Amino acid sequence: MELGEVLAALADPLRRQVIAALARAPAGTERTCASFGLPVSKASLTHHFRVLRFAGLIRQVDRGNSRAAVLRGDDIEARFPGLLSLVANDPAKP
Amino acid sequence: MELGEVLAALADPLRRQVIAALARAPAGTERTCASFGLPVSKASLTHHFRVLRFAGLIRQVDRGNSRAAVLRGDDIEARFPGLLSLVANDPAKP
DNA sequence: GTCAAGGTAAGACTTGAATCTTACCTTTGG
DNA sequence: CCAAAGGTAAGATTCAAGTCTTACCTTGAC
Numbered sequence: 001m002e003l004g005e006v007l008a009a010l011a012d013p014l015r016r017q018v019i020a021a022l023a024r025a026p027a028g029t030e031r032t033c034a035s036f037g038l039p040v041s042k043a044s045l046t047h048h049f050r051v052l053r054f055a056g057l058i059r060q061v062d063r064g065n066s067r068a069a070v071l072r073g074d075d076i077e078a079r080f081p082g083l084l085s086l087v088a089n090d091p092a093k094p
Numbered sequence: 095m096e097l098g099e100v101l102a103a104l105a106d107p108l109r110r111q112v113i114a115a116l117a118r119a120p121a122g123t124e125r126t127c128a129s130f131g132l133p134v135s136k137a138s139l140t141h142h143f144r145v146l147r148f149a150g151l152i153r154q155v156d157r158g159n160s161r162a163a164v165l166r167g168d169d170i171e172a173r174f175p176g177l178l179s180l181v182a183n184d185p186a187k188p
Numbered sequence: 189g190t191c192a193a194g195g196t197a198a199g200a201c202t203t204g205a206a207t208c209t210t211a212c213c214t215t216t217g218g
Numbered sequence: 219c220c221a222a223a224g225g226t227a228a229g230a231t232t233c234a235a236g237t238c239t240t241a242c243c244t245t246g247a248c
Contacts, residue, residue: 003110003180003181003184004105004107004110007101007104007105007110008105010101011098011101011102011105012235012236013098014236016097016098016101032194032195033194033195034193034194034195040236040237040238041237041238041239042194042195042196043195043196043197043198043237043238043239043240044236044237044238045194045195046195046196046197047235047236047237048236050196051235063245064244064245064246065193065194065244065245065246066193066194066195066245067194067195067196080180081176081180082175082176082177082180083176083177083180086097086174086177087097090097106205106206108206126224126225127224127225128223128224128225134206134207135207135208135209136224136225136226137207137208137209137210137225137226137227137228138206138207138208139224139225140225140226140227141205141206141207142206143225144226145205158214158215158216159214159215159216159223159224160215160223160224160225161224161225161226
């Protein structure tokens with residue numbers, strides 16, 4: 001879990017939006033990739049969630065029919081204390 | 095001073111190195127662009143320091159002969175508490 | 189069994205970021 | 219005055235990131 005990779009992952013507004021949504025939800029919340037309503041194609045969704053997973057920010061649990069994203073809140077907080085709340089409390093920029 | 099811009103600025107390893115060096119130095123430390131010994135051309139230096147300035151992370155004070163970079167530590171800490179220490183305490187990767 | 193929904197994979201496309209070279213400006217120091 | 223040092227500006231290049239389309243796979247529901 002490297003700082004550079006994490007910052008690069010969070011630099012994208014769509015990915016930051018995903019992390020912010022998960023960070024504001026109760027810990028352990030599972031959400032499908034499609035449930036965020038991001039304005040991109042399915043293939044782009046796959047790309048963004050892969051970047052988040054590689055950076056260590058989320059896990060993806062197989063739910064048979066779909067694949068849910070879960071924030072790795074504790075791991076992130078342990079390594080980069082305060083980072084999550086910065087993202088969570090940042091006003092969205094529509 | 096927007097989170098997205100700040101994260102994008104800090105995603106680059108060279109720029110992160112500059113911010114880390116300034117953050118570890120005493121507050122208000124002034125350093126010329128060239129003093130960091132980054133392995134790029136002068137023109138690339140100008141580019142990187144402009145990005146840092148646009149993101150609001152540094153000021154550049156004119157010293158006649160040269161132009162020194164100064165970390166905007168208080169402003170950063172006020173808006174993004176904890177962010178600076180994440181960058182400052184991150185182990186360099188080379 | 190069939191079909192729709194959710195994801196993934198591979199490939200192409202496009203745009204932006206980082207880099208360099210060259211040329212120029214400004215200031216300090218002989 | 220002249221030269222060197224530190225930066226800036228403009229333009230070209232190169233490469234990665236984000237995006238799409240198409241095709242395919244898997245699971246659950248009918």
